[in-house]
Amino acid sequence: MKKHYTIGMAGHIDHGKTSLTKALTNVYTDRLKEEQERKISIELGYAPLSLTDEMEVSIIDVPGHERFIRQMIAGVAGIDMVMLVIAADEGVMPQTREHLDILTLLGIKRGVIVVTKINKVDEEMLELAQMDIEESIEGTFLEDQPFFFVDSIEEVGLDQLKEGLIHELTNIPERNANGAFRLPIDQVFTVHGQGTVVRGTVYEGMVQEGDMVEVLPQGGLVRARQLQVHHETRASGQAGQRVAINLGGIEKSTLKRGDVICAPSQYESTETIDIALQTVADLDHVIKQRHAIKLHLGTSEVYGKIVFFDRNELTADKNEVLCQLRLDAPVVTRRGDRFIIRRPSPMETIGGGQVIDAHGKRYKFGEETICMLAKKSEGTPEELITDALLEKKVLSIKDLISHTGLQAETVESVVNGDAFVKLNGQEVTSTDVLNLVTRTIQHDLSTYHDEFPMRKGMSKAELIQANKSTFSKGLVETVIDREAEKQTIKVNGPTISLADHIPHPPQKWEKRVFNVLNTLEKEDFKVSPLLEHLANQQLPSNLTDELIHYVTQEELVYGLDEKLFIHHVPFKEMVCQLNDETSERFSLQEAKEATGLSRKYLVPFLEKLDELKLTKREEQERTWMTGHLVEWMSE
Template sequence: MGDTYFTIGMAGHIDHGKTTLTKALTNVDTDRLKEEKERGISIELGYAPLQTENGAHVSIVDVPGHERFIRQMIAGVAGIDLVVLVVAADEGVMPQTEEHLEILQFLGIEHCIVAITKIDRVDEEMLELVTEDIRDRLEGTIFDGAPYVLVDSVSGKGIEELKSTIFEKLKNVAFRDAYGSFRLPIDQVFTVQGQGTVVRGTIYEGVVQKGSQLTVLPKGQKVKARQIQVHHEEQDQARAGQRTAINLGGVNKEEINRGDVLVASDHFLATNTIDVALQLINEKFSPIKQRAPVKVHVGTSEVMGKIVFFDRNELEQTNEEVLCQIRLDEEVVVRRGDRFIVRRPTPVETLGGGWVIQPKGGKYRYGEETILMLRDMKEGTPVDLVEDVLAKQILLDAKLLIQQTSLDEGKLGETLASGIADGSIIEISSGKYSLSKTFIKLKDEMLERLQSYHEDFPMRIGMSKAELVQTFSSAYPKPFIEYTLETMAKQNDIRKADQFMALASFEPHLPKQWKTRMEGIIAALEKDGVQAKKWEDYVAGTPVPKPDISELQAYLLHTGQAYRFMEDTLIHRSAVDLAIAKLQAETESEFGLKEAKDALDLSRKYLIPFLELLDELNITTRAEDKRRWTDKGKR
């Protein structure tokens, strides 16, 4: 299970021992706020890493249990893969337990473990009653059949069994795919002295690299990921499923709010009208009237809005899915398939939840026609289904597309042919398919990366292809990267030189800051001709930094302006050309050491390395003590 990332949520009623259990599992106290210490309850989300032995990377989020802090609770569970439902043995199922259960199901959380805590406070009979009560409550829900573990967080009883159960359960959890565009809904914003603005959240999808240019939506602010931390450890990147803190450059704390979303592409849109499939809670509530105010929780956002029906004027409890629209007072950032919760603002209560059918809803007429349209949209056209899957998986063959879209072979073939014809779908070699917009996205990212590399290393002929591929390999499949590079080369966007890649418009050059100093070093080398001094003699005392001196030497060699003459010596190309011309003028097609010495008037210290250089350049070829001019070296 190496290189997999999961977030586990602790949910349940206030004071049922979630924070204590989290500490027992991780040895981290998540009640970090002074107010939390004083009041003994969790207000903000607390996170801790769970150490594993099987290579999985697991974060535990301790979400608040108190009713007043339900917003933070929803923000926390929105990004989790597995929930540990905590129920105290001495109290059993309580109101917040019930509400958390409803919310977890609406948010599409499928995997659950029940932890019955505080078992030291009850006898065996009471424990059986509580366990039976929980089983009854979970019967018929998505968590029916969830495993139960009895624990006492203070003494540590049952903790190892709970860990084993968690690891066993995670084997069946599909971990979040790092493919796709980076998206992090922000649930915490703060400042660190000397560092600036920091945001926290669980990455929903994609990968973020240190130094990446990002956008805060819905405001559209451009920021830079200056530093990335996962559980207080600095990392070069973070990926889907990881709980992450990112130090942002270019923005103040006051400009970012919980509910904003950090993204790395323009694949996401801000919207204030969403078409939704709504499922209601399984109990009676006062009817919801047409255009009634509701509070919507999606990702880490909490936004007021009005609910709009197209087939009724008020909504009562029903087990059927309701297709409707929510018009929001503020913009949110959502994608098709995102889960949400709807609550009544007064009196405060959870009404239901569901998923987003269409992030950018329109103005529709009241009536059956709109309901049919929404139903078709919910089911998705074949094109929608294919594009939705390829947006997440990036590169798939026909077999996997059939599995993931449920389209039959004929319908899939028609859809792919249509997409290829209109340019929205591209076929990669060996019958794999991707989206044109994903190709364009990667192409833009590669051009930006190469531009940045050229600015950092202007004297290098380009970036190593292996390094460029590695940069994007955690977010894109390797065959797709190779296809993109080949296509970019064919389109003359980039140029290949051996194993190096560069922008087609780029030429290696001396950095502006040290250009004059470096030109002086090169001029001195050229002046000394074949009798060049050691490289260190030319650069001694120069203010040019050592790394740039090293880059200069490589630049001269790679661009052919100089040759390696001896291990610690370079020789300028013009000196080699002059010496070759002189040697050619005074020798026949074959010559020995004496003829070369007479022609060039060089000591053995310089003569032998020079002749060996000619052999290396294939200008001469050696046979015993004689050398012959090759076709390359003939006059």
């Protein structure tokens, strides 16, 4: 299977990021008229990079101008590695340094340094440029990373760069495709005849064509009608891929960059976030208590204020600062997400770090709160296990040890607590996960009942299939069994429904359906075709199959053939009459004399009795199945 990666292209304006992208991918990412006229990147650019058959790579070309730093942050927030692009004839520039600060604060661990425009300088200048770069990246994640020297126009050094990218990507673990799907939106547009399309990098999980997805923070479910990866239609998209999703049931005007498309009921929005903050080394201005900030999280930008609990102002600090952000608008995040915060005026990067609690509370100023945040930041064994299970849903003890870094004895001790459940004696999940699966199943069943009110329920196989990208089959079956015992859901063979669901016609058509049934009852056995009755009541043709399935499933009518359906009252009366007028065994002629039915109705009527196991045909005669008959009559 292919592995999926996203590479960010960062660096100062006019250092050749867009030209290098074009040279590597043959895609010119400056698509806007203004970008082409001014010859600068304003918006994020995207292109597929072909490296090996085993790798599917997307390049994000971010703007280099200081005015477009917010686009830059949105672009690199979801990358797996970076190419820091520096022109040989200019060397390290202000935006080179700021981009490097932002990449470091976002927790980017891998990258390469690409020195461009090498044909513009001689060997001595190139050596000086390299020395300048090495000094600037000292102490950063790029310190020991490889250099590549290229000229995009002359296509010098591109093969070596590609080989270097392959080597670096091979050592990067793939993103989690098994987690709950999450895609922060960085582009929203419409396609004529198709409707609203969103695009972004899948942070985690997987989405498939036809899936219902949730739009946050505003809420609401929409359908992923079609997926594309770099203009190529795909059946699914997964973590690490650039995916465009055609959404059904939502207008472009209701979406914006920063919104999140995710698996239903898996994520929540928040306006209060506890954070571990690392400041930039050269912070120019003091940040006062409750100072206005702009948060860059994923692709979102939200204003708010910063709240300290151990100081009243912030200067450059080498130590991690535990504090809180109180935002003016909700964002979607979870523990461990990386962020950048900037000063709105004058514009400068304050720092960045990691979310330690996506749903912070109001705390008192003082050491007690700092101790609490420190403990939360470090994570207790129970919290670490809980987080691992929320991500993976079900893990073996061995995998829990690997994911948390805890000792085996600690893991065994924690999972024996009330907050965790062992499945089949081999795997572990948490009550939080079981509750999440329960809510998801109840939501799916409720949605199904709303869409198909006349059906008894949803098939178990369909329910498992609908959730396979998020929950394993065993986990869903475990929850079904638990909820069936609690009688919150009903299991009828292969069919599952909410406990209080009773099949019924749509309210809009209910009166007309019962008009049809009343007419059938009056017609007794000399009925007109059911389709004629439905047409007479002006019931929609697209409901025909559902209605026929409903009235036969609920045994409101009995079909003698594809056209003739007898109301259950006269049908049962005729069965009683036939039973009273015949002995244990009877012939076709005896049945005719007992019922008075013509052959048109009598033969299919008797065959229906065989089908219902009320009688059993033996050559030219039938025998009453007395046990089945008594049970059927009593229902």
